[in-house]
Amino acid sequence: AAACVAGALSLEDAARVVALRSQALRALSGRGGMVSVSLPVDAVRDRLAAWGERLSVAAVNGPSAVVVSGDADALDELLAVCEAEGIRARRVPVDYASHCAHVEAIEDELRQALEEISPQSSLVPFYSTVTGGVLDTTGLDAGYWYRNLRQTVRFDEAVRALLADGFQVFVEASAHPVLTMGVEQTAEEHGTRVTAVGSLRRDEGGLDRFLTSVAEAYVGGASVDWARMFAGTGARRVELPTYAFQRERYWLESAGVAVSEGAAAGLGLGSADHPLLGAVVGLAGGDGVLLTGRLSLVSHGWLADHAVWGVVVVPGSALVELVLRAGDGVGCGWLEELTLE
Incomplete structure (x- = not known):
C-alpha cells in the first residue's frame, strides 16, 4: 500500500504483491504463529535464546512493542514464561510465522510469482521497514518483497528516521490501527511530540470513521484538501463566531487583608x-x-x-x-x- 501511494508501484503491481504473497503464505498455515510482547527488543532477544532458531524477532514496532514468530509449541512456551514473569504478551490471530525461517520454504515461489512487477522511482520519499531508512524504490522488485516478508520488520528504525527528518504526523492506513502506539512511544523516546492516527477501525469501516480520522489528522497538523474531499456535496467553509470567548468565575474571591x-x-x-x-x-x-x-x-x-x-x-x-x-x-x-x- 505504501509503495503504491508513493508512486513506486502501479495499483495493479501493488495488488499483485498483496494477493500472490498472501496466497503463497497459505503453504505455511498451521506450522507456526506470532506473539506480541511488551518488552524492549534486547530483553526479548535474551529470552528467545533458550529456543534457538525455533523463535525469532519478527518485528520491532516501538521501544516496548516487539513481535515474535516461530514454531507454535515454542510460542506456547514463551507465553507461559511471560505469564509467569508478569510480562504482557498476547498471541497474534494468525496460524503462520512470517519474518522467520519458515518463510524460506516459499522463497522460490514468491520470486517467480512477482518477477513481472515493474517498480519505478517514486516522487514521494519511501522509508522502508526492511532497511530502516529511505530507499530508492526502483529496488522494490520480487527479491525485495521476499526480504520484506523474511527479515525482521525494522519499523521503529524507520519511524526514527522520519522523526529525524522532521515528520510529525503519522497516519496508519489499515483496517484497524496497531502501530500508532509504537509510533507515539518511539517519538516520546526521541523527545518529540507527534500526531499518530489510524484510518479505519475494527467494526468501523465506513466513510464516517474515515472522515473522523481525516479530521483527527488535520487537527494534528496534516494538510487536507477539503475542497476535493467535499466536492459535489454542497459543503462550504464558514467563519468562526465573531464574539469573543468569555470566561466567568463563580468562586468567591478573597480581597486579601491589608492593614491601613x-x-x-x-x-x-x-x-x-x-x-x-x-x-x-x-x-x-x-x-x-x-x-x-x-x-x-x-x-x-x-x-x-x-x-x-x-x-x-x-x-x-x-x-x-x-x-x-x-x-x-x-x-x-x-x-x-x-x-x-
Missing part, C-alpha cells in the same frame, strides 16, 4: 509603610520592634512566579527586604549575612 495606617493606629500599632508589612510595634521589654504582615497569592500575585517543585515559596530577595526593613526600625541599615534552611 488608620487601622493600625486603631489597634495601637504603627504603620509599617511597606508593601510586604502591615504594622510595627515596639517590644515592651526592650528596644526591639516587631513587624507583622500577611503575604498571599491574592494580595501579592507575583509570588506565584517563584515556585520550587510546584510549591510557591517566598523568594530569598523578599526575605532580605523584610530583614532590611526591620533593621531600619532599629537604626541598623546593613545586612551582613542571611542564612536560610
